[in-house]
């Protein structure tokens with residue numbers, strides 16, 4: 001029911017971030033409309049690795065990242081690749097990305113991220129309970145595995161950042177690792193387990209269940225693309241869509257990798273890019289890890305899902321429009337077979353499926369979360385990059401605080417869109 005102080009709020013985009021924001025807004029008694037041209041959960045939230053990694057405080061850009069750029073350009077099948085044809089378009093983002101990787105900045109970025117990702121499961125729990133989706137969320141931790149002590153040494157800074165931010169880690173040697181996850185290759189000699197992390201065994205189903213609960217609780221959806229805003233004296237009057245205008249007291253931009261033009265419509269130039277990622281799934285796999293497991297060298301994750309085994313990861317910088325390079329998904333299968341030797345050497349095509357999605361990424365690995373400069377009524381909640389599933393629940397909570405005029409429970413100053421001005 002709509003109470004005193006209740007507002008008409010339009011949430012733009014029905015990915016994990018949008019449905020979490022819509023759910024938290026609804027819990028405050030607002031009348032909430034979602035504007036979404038497609039089906040809820042079919043953007044990046046569809047095919048990710050499903051990890052709720054409270055420990056994910058490390059920036060993608062780390063010190064020395066600049067020296068890797070030539071490799072990204074010349075190795076189209078490396079863990080990170082950059083298409084030559086897209087280089088002129090992404091060059092300004094790349095410059096900011098490299099600048100965000102200094103030692104001082106990555107420590108500050110990690111400190112800023114920890115409250116957003118650290119509370120993920122706590123912030124998700126009430127939404128999952130209301131939606132009857134407890135069966136989709138698991139608290140088994142996240143395992144990072146290495147093939148050599150040198151590999152682990154290369155990640156020293158990342159582990160330092162996690163520990164410095166209160167992340168507790170259990171280390172396993174080769175034998176202990178085998179007992180923990182018998183399906184893993186014996187080539188792995190070190191494993192680091194973060195027990196506070198969790199995962200969903202079906203990211204799409206999770207978004208759908210949260211959305212269904214939103215609908216059942218009186219929420220509405222308009223199947224349209226938002227294109228802009230009508231402001232009157234700095235206050236929001238309507239959200240403009242391709243199919244007409246919707247009167248609103250507040251709006252939240254959660255359109256993932258497609259949010260840039262919406263912010264631009266309000267005069268905010270935000271360097272949002274797609275970090276494209278891939279997955280490959282095996283239905284009825286011969287073996288699966290019990291715990292989501294990241295191969296730290298190959299930069300991919302193997303997650304046990306309800307529908308099979310999902311290998312997900314890699315980064316491709318090629319923009320929103322270029323067709324997928326499915327070789328990148330197939331290479332995950334090769335790497336996955338090396339990780340889990342109990343998998344068959346060959347699988348019939350009908351048991352395999354592939355997917356490509358767009359991580360909405362800002363150069364400093366932090367989202368844009370907070371009011372737009374043109375109006376306090378339009379709130380940005382996009383750009384969560386590699387950690388959008390994890391940070392969505394807390395983002396939703398922050399959005400509800402901002403719409404209600406409450407001080408958010410975490411510091412959102414580092415997420416201000418104005419940092420790019």
Ligand SMILES: Cc1cc2nc3c(=O)[nH]c(=O)nc-3n(C[C@H](O)[C@H](O)[C@H](O)COP(=O)(O)OP(=O)(O)OC[C@H]3O[C@@H](n4cnc5c(N)ncnc54)[C@H](O)[C@@H]3O)c2cc1C
Pocket residue numbers: 012013014015016017018035036037038039040041042043044045046047048049050051052053224225226227254255256257258259275276277278279312313314356357358359360382383384385386387388389390391
């Ligand atoms: C391979 C891969 C693995 C990943 N693994 C993980 C992981 O393990 N853990 C983790 O935390 N994160 C992970 N991520 C990142 C995570 O998937 C994203 O950060 C997250 O899904 C972003 O959610 P979102 O709601 O912002 O965007 P999306 O899910 O992309 O949703 C945006 C929605 O906005 C809609 N939209 C677009 N334009 C408009 C418009 N003009 N008007 C209205 N609606 C619009 C779209 O149709 C879409 O439904 C991974 C990503 C990839 C690609």
